[in-house]
Amino acid sequence: MATLSDVAKLAGVSTATVSKVLSNTPYFTEETRLKVERAIKELNYSPNLPARALASGRTEIIAVVFPYIYDPLFTDPFVLHMLQGIEAVCHERGYNLLLSTPRLTFEGPDDLYLRLLRSHYLDGMIALDNVPLASVSEPARQRDIPCITIGYHATHHYVRTDDHGGGMQAMQHILDLGHRQIGIISVSDSLNIALNHRLTGMRSAAEARGLNYDAFPTAQGDFSVDSGMAEAAALLAQHPDLTALVCLNDRMAMGAIQYIRSLGKRVPEDISVIGYDDIPTAAGFATPLTTIFNQAPTSGQVAAQLLFDLIEGKPVQSVVLPTQLVSRASTAPVSRES
Amino acid sequence: MATLSDVAKLAGVSTATVSKVLSNTPYFTEETRLKVERAIKELNYSPNLPARALASGRTEIIAVVFPYIYDPLFTDPFVLHMLQGIEAVCHERGYNLLLSTPRLTFEGPDDLYLRLLRSHYLDGMIALDNVPLASVSEPARQRDIPCITIGYHATHHYVRTDDHGGGMQAMQHILDLGHRQIGIISVSDSLNIALNHRLTGMRSAAEARGLNYDAFPTAQGDFSVDSGMAEAAALLAQHPDLTALVCLNDRMAMGAIQYIRSLGKRVPEDISVIGYDDIPTAAGFATPLTTIFNQAPTSGQVAAQLLFDLIEGKPVQSVVLPTQLVSRASTAPVSRES
DNA sequence: TCCTTATAGTTAAGCGCTTAACTATTCGAT
């Protein structure tokens, strides 16, 4: 496979000149450029990127980091959705995406991940970073790797959606429909900081109506469909009078709906259910799911754009994206006879 | 950040000795090893991987290639499922995963992808490769990059599931339940070679029972839930007597079920529906979906294991994984009064 | 006319690591 030196020989110039033409930096004549480009084409030359990385310190690789914890990472359509936004920007910029899925312990991310951070392979990274246990973006910041955090483990250079506002909208929607017997399906507060913000938003909305939020029965799932079913079962066993369930993600909402159906009850006629995230199957679900849209592809795309600004030394502001109620068929006014 | 040279100075040996200790190649004494390891720890040294790649030709990077075509890649849980198997093996081997999503045209994969192939960044690759339009693994084979193909664009070094057998099982299941008024929801044969094999398997099973397969009405979706709904609508409008739908993936099956429900009909009492793939939401769907399990995580994992064998120069056999009927609640014997 | 800056291209050092070839010593077999 051809090297820069081969191209230089064929074009009749030095390797430095070929390098200048490739990077379009001063100086060379148009005639020289054409000679070099002709040689590149004839030899089907591509730069050896390890050599370039060693010489220049630039790799054209971006790491996308998803901590490997809780509900298996690889069953969450939210992850794919976010990746979609990131991939689109990186492809446009000609960068390669390196996918990293560090396991987290009390001591922090695993060693393979830390070695990646020290490897000199990364021009930058985008990290989904909401697990209370440990931060994956903090070790990158400590090593001066340009890093955009999607989530809460950052004081600057982050993209978030307005989880607090989303929680408020979810609760307000249910309250506006007249519901007061409300169950909440959440997750352990050791799983995801974003969900804590959703909960505080929900609390704000309830207390603004003079309601005792702590009186709402709560169950903790683990994001999965199955856990949504199980926790709906537990909640409704103990509180058969509930007329609404607020679920902190769509998959638990779908599980809850399945369980409710299995009781012979109707959604939303007998019990309303609202989810969160607006994953791709939410709209097309048997009962199209009322949910909070949290802009997964947009946050991926915005994070990538901010990262390239950071890499290029431009000033970067953090971004909080708005959330938005998407009212579909799984919620309805509370029935008068219940 | 420390280099090998810094480690050598602190340990009082040469850089060659440090390199021998790191790679555990002859010769060095145990005393020398301890001195080097102590220096590595004290300096928090990690190898500069571009430099190592340039010197040794080895990068510890595997590319995972998913062609970016048809139903958006990032809404297919099948992709995440397969990635899960690949990631597990690569993480265990200490390799990094580079995600590549080439756009395909008549001329082949896009230029960013081809440049990646020539970049010297890859120790090997795993390519999902079933789009008739162009192969993504063929350019890699032409460049002698160790490559395992998941799919049909390969004559060797591939992992496949038994799509033909899976198609047969799907059709046999429906026929065993007594159905003869059968609709088929497939996709354009320009989208995915694997589905053509499923169709030929279905044909085989039908013709083995003396049935005229071509008499079965067929519709073409695009893998998505929405297309499943739309094509079910079209089929049932033209053939209201259908008692079964065979769908070539789960998401179209889910869409079909939603449509059928919207007519006020029951699944499976009025119409049976079978899907294919067994994506994570198939089991937990409102009507747990009868489907064909095609081992996405296993094929990812097996592909990764074969790739490391290939990289290490071991002989590699191609693998065809069995498919398996998973009978759940969306299929039932044909009703007598229909 | 002269001087400074810009243009054009080249030479060569170095990025950090691997490893072949080297020097020196030790060990085992004859």
Place this chain on the structure above:
DNA sequence: ATCGAATAGTTAAGCGCTTAACTATAAGGA
């Protein structure tokens, strides 16, 4: 005792590219 192979560690070349510093010429302003 001798010789060949193994052991231990070192020197230094080179992987392929970037780019600082260089040489040479041209151009523009005072």
